């Protein structure tokens with residue numbers, strides 16, 4: 572007898588908050604951590620999965636619902652539709668066969684938030700030691716949100732923030748508190 | 757607040773994004789070394805008032821270890837550099853000497 576396959580559920584089941592900015596937990600998104608450095612076929616492998624070019628230092632390349640972010644000199648974050656992760660891993664394995672690399676499905680290990688509205692940056696300014704005046708379009712910034720690691724970038728007039736799933740509730744609490752009406756900077 | 761630029765990702769990270777790794781350029785003495793060498797490796801640390809070389813980890817960022825040259829008295833940062841070196845690179849030494857004339861890596865008078 573086969574077990575029914577349960578549908579994927581994001582960390583907070585799409586929780587949202589309306590303050591002076593809108594906070595939305597989104598997902599689930601497909602996410603793959605790809606570690607490789609100086610590998611010839613890397614450009615092609617990433618393109619096959621996200622349709623983007625390989626990002627340079629501290630950049631994220633976005634194309635529709637796919638993206639590739641530069642996380643460190645030997646680490647990339649690939650974002651794609653959740654149901655396509657297995658196929659993407661197979662593509663990566665094929666494209667990088669024989670090359671020293673590591674590709675892991677981290678979709679269920681992450682939580683992802685959208686912070687939207689004219690003053691969205693104010694929500695994050697209170698939480699991260701990041702100079703948002705200097706955050707460039709297409710720049711992926713790894714930092715912390717209060718006490719936990721987070722990666723964020725500007726996208727579609729707001730910000731996207733990724734953290735570990737285990738701290739999703741904590742981060743939602745931070746974002747909610749920071750977006751309280753009347754607490755704009 | 758100490759701000760160090762991570763040489764791997766170029767982020768000007770403030771202290772709370774970093775973890776300290778203490779003295780840089782230690783030479784490891786393991787099996788086969790004398791007790792005195794091992795003791796010095798384990799416990800003897802420089803504690804200068806002035807120019808100092810340290811290891812730092814960009815914990816809330818790219819996760820890499822890097823090295824920094826700074827002044828413990830004034831918190832002036834002379835520069836940061838990748839950790840894959842066994843001694844401070846020439847450009848870092850030049851930057852230090854531009855700010856601290858007469859300073860040499862080994863503490864001896866310049867030739």
Ligand SMILES: [Zn+2]
Pocket residue numbers: 762763764765766767814817818819820
């Ligand atoms: Zn870094």
